[in-house]
Amino acid sequence: MSKRPTSRDVARVAGVSQSTVSLVLAGKSEGRVKPETGRAVREAARRLGYRPNLAARSLRLGRTRTVLLVVPTLTSPFFGAVYTGAARVASERGFGVVVHPWTDEAAPARSPVDIEAIDGVLASSLGGGVAGFGDVPLVVLDNDPADPATSVNFDVAGGMRAVARHLADLGHRRLGHLAAAVDTWTFRVRAEVLTETGALTAREHCAIDVAAAREAALALLDRPDRPTAVVCDDDLIAAGAYKAARHLGLDVPRDVSVTGFDDILVATALEPELTTIRLPAERLGAQAMTALLERLDGQAPPDVSLPAELIVRGSTAPPAP
């Protein structure tokens, strides 16, 4: 239960000064410390199991080389991909990434930036948590480009237009929309684009959740002018639509076509596999991290928009004649 060794302890054991230890372990001893001495220092550090005190280092340097990724939930595979992209870029530049789940509603007692000493924040706009980060450099994911913060997002409108065109080409004239009951930019755009097509005949709102989506889909499908295609704001919502269709004795895609959004794992777990929009989540993470690191360098990176690609699978077909 002895105390954790400090650089001074290492210095004592190696028979040098603390400064020298710091120099050697930082790799800045080139030409200033005899190779032999350097080895002795490293050996002593190893023997004592020395690990630098990160708090002290941060205090001294005024930065932590760590950024925080704020996500609305850990339960979505989508953010796993975002993290992967972000972490790869960060790692190349010697930065670390930690993750903190956070939404406005379920805000913990301490805001994410009060939890840890960090240099910057990458925040998802889902859940709306864009404010409250103080003056920490910030890049927002999937956010309204009109927002002052630097944002990196998907071409959601383009993706939704591709869905609409795909369904129109198949011959669908009555579209139903299962919209996420979340008021953020990305979902507002989806609704607007669909409305503009002129083919929309019904819309229901629900939580991003299979059971809730099933209920909403029942309301949408169990009506006289039943839509021949259901456009869903999220793949999970599409899973609920499948269940509702099955419950009503409707076959997907023969009786009703279904489309999703995101191309997460369930898209291919469903039967038939889901026609959906693939969002390059990993690229999003990478681009956002690149932008954030540029901000940390004092630059002002431009907003970025990434393409959203239509993936046609088995859940869409021409409507029954």
Add this chain to the structure above:
Amino acid sequence: MSKRPTSRDVARVAGVSQSTVSLVLAGKSEGRVKPETGRAVREAARRLGYRPNLAARSLRLGRTRTVLLVVPTLTSPFFGAVYTGAARVASERGFGVVVHPWTDEAAPARSPVDIEAIDGVLASSLGGGVAGFGDVPLVVLDNDPADPATSVNFDVAGGMRAVARHLADLGHRRLGHLAAAVDTWTFRVRAEVLTETGALTAREHCAIDVAAAREAALALLDRPDRPTAVVCDDDLIAAGAYKAARHLGLDVPRDVSVTGFDDILVATALEPELTTIRLPAERLGAQAMTALLERLDGQAPPDVSLPAELIVRGSTAPPAP
């Protein structure tokens, strides 16, 4: 672009000393500072937008009141629930939680404990990353109780026995096992329990991934002495089994019963809904955090085992006669 204000700046503005600012903002000014002065300090802090420097505080106090949750992946809803439970308990005690994805294979350049200044680690054993945390207090999730570190886990053996009994009661005599190709305690236990039943006739290994599971399931189902029930190590693997069954023209559960493990979201997204083992992930997180905080208090909490409950849904039925 002015510098971030320090407690000394606040002191200057409020016309008091830095010590007083610290006292007031820490809420320890009771009877030592005039209420009026306290108000002035708080007002000055607010005006300047003062936020304490966490690095300096950590250095001074020798602790950060932050713990790190290490998970193998962010793509699993399971760990979302673990986090929720852990964060709730931590928050009650004034601790914050950050998350870091990590596996042995995809180890980033810097180990999680080198990323941030933290007081303790909650690590998932999946991926095996139990070593390499130095002397930081550690609690391991879902790990072999034989391991020296404090562990909090599920009664995996009990859960698997419940599955075996359920299938035996239905009349199944030939079980196939779709095992996760991951060598950790939790999966070893599942395999052992199934082997002991004596009813196991075939086993295939695959990654925890729908596509891989589908291939493995095809190998399992496309053979003369086809198992009448397929026991899967994970709900995602079960999703692959569904696909394989469908591909072979087999109906679930009429021609083949399928069981999962975890009761994550896909379990109810599948059709028919999946009979599976529910693991109380949120309780796991809460219990583990409780244990970790006890360790931080210098205690030595005992290992904990949480019950695993069989949830019978539509994917299991008596075998065809």
Add this chain to the structure above:
DNA sequence: GCTTTGACGTCATACGTATCACGTACGACG
């Protein structure tokens, strides 16, 4: 023989906070 140069290190200091040990009034009390 005296200065210069280079190689090899060390000294001292600052980062921002929390806290222990001291003041300094001022009224009360004997």
Add this chain to the structure above:
DNA sequence: CGTCGTACGTGATACGTATGACGTCAAAGC
């Protein structure tokens, strides 16, 4: 009048690190 107690603060310091400004000593150069 002297002493004590209380209310209200402040001064000084330490936490562990990184780094710019200084030695020191021997060999080389003039």
